[in-house]
Amino acid sequence: MSNQSFLADVNEMFDVAATRCDLPEGLAEKIKVCNATYVTRFGVRLRGRMHTFTGWRAVHSTHSRPAKGGIRFAPDADQDEVEALAALMTYKCALVRLPFGGSKGALKIDPADWNETELEKITRRFAQELMAHEFLSSATNVPAPDMGTGELNMMWIADEYRRARPQDINALGCVTGKPVGGGGIEGRTEATGRGVQYAIREFFRHPADRARAGFQSETLAGLACVVQGLGNVGFHAAKFLSQEDGVRIVTVIERTGVVRNPDGLDIDALKAHLVQTGSVEGFAGGAVSLPDMGALGDECDILIPAAAEGAITAENAAAIKAALIVEAANGPTTKAADTILRQAGKIILPDLFANAGGVVVSYFEWVKNLSHIPFGLMERRLEEDEHRLLARSLEQMTGRDFPSEHAGFLEARSEIALVRSGLDDIMRAAYRRMSALWNRPDGAYPDLRTAAYVLAIDEVAQAYKAIGL
Numbered sequence: 483m484s485n486q487s488f489l490a491d492v493n494e495m496f497d498v499a500a501t502r503c504d505l506p507e508g509l510a511e512k513i514k515v516c517n518a519t520y521v522t523r524f525g526v527r528l529r530g531r532m533h534t535f536t537g538w539r540a541v542h543s544t545h546s547r548p549a550k551g552g553i554r555f556a557p558d559a560d561q562d563e564v565e566a567l568a569a570l571m572t573y574k575c576a577l578v579r580l581p582f583g584g585s586k587g588a589l590k591i592d593p594a595d596w597n598e599t600e601l602e603k604i605t606r607r608f609a610q611e612l613m614a615h616e617f618l619s620s621a622t623n624v625p626a627p628d629m630g631t632g633e634l635n636m637m638w639i640a641d642e643y644r645r646a647r648p649q650d651i652n653a654l655g656c657v658t659g660k661p662v663g664g665g666g667i668e669g670r671t672e673a674t675g676r677g678v679q680y681a682i683r684e685f686f687r688h689p690a691d692r693a694r695a696g697f698q699s700e701t702l703a704g705l706a707c708v709v710q711g712l713g714n715v716g717f718h719a720a721k722f723l724s725q726e727d728g729v730r731i732v733t734v735i736e737r738t739g740v741v742r743n744p745d746g747l748d749i750d751a752l753k754a755h756l757v758q759t760g761s762v763e764g765f766a767g768g769a770v771s772l773p774d775m776g777a778l779g780d781e782c783d784i785l786i787p788a789a790a791e792g793a794i795t796a797e798n799a800a801a802i803k804a805a806l807i808v809e810a811a812n813g814p815t816t817k818a819a820d821t822i823l824r825q826a827g828k829i830i831l832p833d834l835f836a837n838a839g840g841v842v843v844s845y846f847e848w849v850k851n852l853s854h855i856p857f858g859l860m861e862r863r864l865e866e867d868e869h870r871l872l873a874r875s876l877e878q879m880t881g882r883d884f885p886s887e888h889a890g891f892l893e894a895r896s897e898i899a900l901v902r903s904g905l906d907d908i909m910r911a912a913y914r915r916m917s918a919l920w921n922r923p924d925g926a927y928p929d930l931r932t933a934a935y936v937l938a939i940d941e942v943a944q945a946y947k948a949i950g951l
């Protein structure tokens with residue numbers, strides 16, 4: 483799928499949903515279009531000569547600030563892709579009710595072509611460009627990791643910003659997904675995969691919804707699952723589902739090949755092999771074959787595309803056996819494939835919802851950076867002001883009320899426990915809202931994707947209506 487058709491698909495899905503929203507004339511168009519895209523071409527002196535890199539930062543919406551969204555390093559990145567991904571960020575944040583607009587960035591680069599020192603230089607230089615044009619700060623635009631980037635890149639960006647703007651007391655909040663020792667938050671690295679697990683668990687808690695996919699029981703144990711992409715998102719989703727819920731990961735589809743084991747793959751071992759050798763070839767814990775997208779059609783209950791957009795197309799959709807498709811990647815299903823799958827009775831947990839875990843925990847990290855207080859509650863007597871601050875940020879995170887009177891002690895809970903329960907609450911609440919629309923007796927919301935878009939559009943529209951637009 484070309485990046486142009488990815489953008490067209492996102493806009494078409496938006497249009498389908500917008501007709502179901504009660505919007506003043508012209509507002510749908512305003513919400514749909516991308517506000518601004520910054521393009522930069524910068525040079526870095528490497529290996530004895532100047533290399534020119536092209537990067538983008540798209541700001542789809544600033545109905546709420548800062549605008550939030552990852553930065554990806556990929557050789558096939560372009561402006562259409564970045565704008566489509568930025569739009570998805572707007573809708574995703576709105577769906578799970580985070581106070582962020584949507585943004586996305588990319589650098590046209592294959593990270594495998596460069597060593598760590600070189601990548602550091604390139605990342606820092608990109609950060610300087612973003613900063614110089616006000617596309618980086620805790621108040622305006624906050625990147626995070628995405629394909630091809632991770633916590634090291636985020637740390638370099640934060641460090642570059644902090645050096646350039648030493649007066650900014652909220653400097654660390656200019657980017658999320660940092661290492662814990664560098665101002666990050668526990669549980670961010672695995673947050674998107676963790677959110678995928680929570681999304682699936684919540685779907686299975688709804689008897690009528692799971693029955694639509696032919697699942698009778700709430701338990702996931704023994705179900706077979708195919709995962710495409712064993713990167714950050716795919717690895718963590720597969721690891722948690724297999725190790726904690728007893729799901730059998732029967733097939734992993736990677737760039738370098740397909741690995742199958744009907745009894746369930748050892749995901750930690752496969753990932754270790756992949757990291758060590760750079761390939762799935764030679765892995766002893768399963769049958770390894772050549773790269774083959776046809777494996778998306780392997781026999782299974784759940785399919786998790788967790789690689790890139792456009793994996794499921796009109797050409798391969800009809801072959802998919804899974805009853806439930808969980809979009810861990812952004813835009814893995816083309817619009818045409820979506821129609822084929824729905825006609826075949828498949829249920830899709832849409833990307834807006836299924837992979838929102840990353841930005842939810844990024845929000846916790848940003849709140850932690852801005853509040854300048856530890857995120858976990860400690861077993862100690864808290865000052866009254868400190869208590870009030872904590873109660874307020876907990877309310878923001880969980881949507882629950884916390885007592886504002888000073889109780890002297892707060893329950894001891896670790897940062898990771900808070901992150902997990904906050905993420906779980908938010909994923910559950912978002913699913914319940916989607917499910918309620920999907921199950922309306924009039925059938926006005928035929929699938930979860932339409933329901934998700936409608937909820938997101940309504941949320942953004944409310945922000946515009948509130949300021950009188």
Ligand SMILES: NC(=O)c1ccc[n+]([C@@H]2O[C@H](COP(=O)([O-])OP(=O)(O)OC[C@H]3O[C@@H](n4cnc5c(N)ncnc54)[C@H](O)[C@@H]3O)[C@@H](O)[C@H]2O)c1
Binds near residue numbers: 710712737791
């Ligand atoms: N990292 C996050 O927090 C996050 C959050 C939300 C959404 N996402 C989305 O999840 C997807 C994956 O992101 P990630 O951060 O895990 O990236 P990553 O770079 O860590 O991993 C991607 C993996 O997919 C594999 N892959 C790429 N193309 C493939 C193909 N055609 N067939 C099979 N395997 C292929 C790669 O080899 C790699 O192992 C992207 O769509 C991204 O936008 C990521």
